[in-house]
Amino acid sequence: MKTMLKTVTLISGFIFVLVFLTANYTQAQDKKPWDIPAKYKAMKTTVKAGDKEALADGKMMWSKYCKSCHGSKGLGDGPKSAMLKTFPGDFSTAAFQKYSDGEIYYMSFVGRDEMPNFEKKVTSESDRWALVAYMRKMGK
Numbered sequence: 001m002k003t004m005l006k007t008v009t010l011i012s013g014f015i016f017v018l019v020f021l022t023a024n025y026t027q028a029q030d031k032k033p034w035d036i037p038a039k040y041k042a043m044k045t046t047v048k049a050g051d052k053e054a055l056a057d058g059k060m061m062w063s064k065y066c067k068s069c070h071g072s073k074g075l076g077d078g079p080k081s082a083m084l085k086t087f088p089g090d091f092s093t094a095a096f097q098k099y100s101d102g103e104i105y106y107m108s109f110v111g112r113d114e115m116p117n118f119e120k121k122v123t124s125e126s127d128r129w130a131l132v133a134y135m136r137k138m139g140k
């Protein structure tokens with residue numbers, strides 16, 4: 001009887017570990033494409049290349065609104081990321097940096113599902129583009 005109980009405990013342990021690993025694996029792999037309206041895709045940034053003031057502004061807002069989930073370097077490893085069902089993305093990758101400025105704008109401020117809408121928190125266009133410019137730096 002005792003050995004059987006041990007076996008059952010052992011098997012449940014294995015199942016638990018398996019489920020846990022699968023759940024983490026799913027978080028990283030579950031990347032569904034964004035459906036971005038043409039209007040947003042065509043948008044152009046108002047930040048000029050190398051505008052230090054805009055980058056400083058972007059950095060400040062990144063720390064305030066985005067870092068908790070996305071991490072300080074945009075790797076998707078912020079303190080809140082472990083609680084998310086969806087991986088927030090790795091902004092240092094070429095795949096991310098291939099998005100146009102307008103696409104990044106849409107994903108950042110309109111959002112979807114676990115990515116919150118920030119249109120009411122980051123209201124000025126110049127602040128929004130400063131954040132986009134800051135995310136661009138993460139690929140370099």
Ligand code: HEC
Nearest residue numbers: 065066069084086087088089104107108113114115116118
């Ligand atoms: C509560 C956690 C959370 C916060 C805060 C947050 N994000 Fe996100 N973000 C996510 C998640 C989760 C996703 C993935 C959503 C999806 O794919 O459905 C995401 C996706 C994104 C993407 C698209 C990434 C890709 O490769 O598909 C961008 C861009 C983005 N966030 C920018 C921002 C910006 C800018 C801020 C701050 C203004 C911010 N996020 C704040 C959780 C967060």
